[in-house]
Amino acid sequence: MIKLFVGGLRPDVSEMDIAMLIGLYCNIETIKVVRDRATHKCKGYAFVETSKLEDAQRVISALNGESFKGNVLTIKVSEDEAPKAPKFNKFASKRSIR
Template identity: 30%
Template sequence: MKTIYVGNINYQATEDDLRPVFAEYGEVISVKIINDRETGRSKGFGFVEMESGADTAIEELDGKDFQGRRLRVNEARPRAPRGE
């Protein structure tokens, strides 16, 4: 399983919009678009967990137009501890 970072997502896009885009390349386990805690509005990025096909999805979708914006797609890096 691999987690993919997806950036520059259209603010109106939903997790259901993204899922089939990634499902073309393999089995999607989960899709999560990150929202602002206070406003509930999309922050324009999210994460997709894939059981298979993640490397191909990264290669094919990075820079691809999705709902009028060019996606930034790469392998997610572990989050650095806060305060460092």
């Protein structure tokens, strides 16, 4: 699966809006709109998965930088998150190694 990051979305965007736009350029496997837990409004971005790299490239070529409902879209292949470094706890007890 190829995961696309779709940014620049309005707070009132729905999965159907995204499907109607991106579905013109590829077969969509999944759509995940990232929403605020309290308000359920879109946080401005979503992830769309497609099965073919060619489809993903077609979506990027056609829609990246284009206007959608008054906002400019940013569409790119989503990179896997880098592993997060462990957080340092300054209050943790220090142990000596012997």
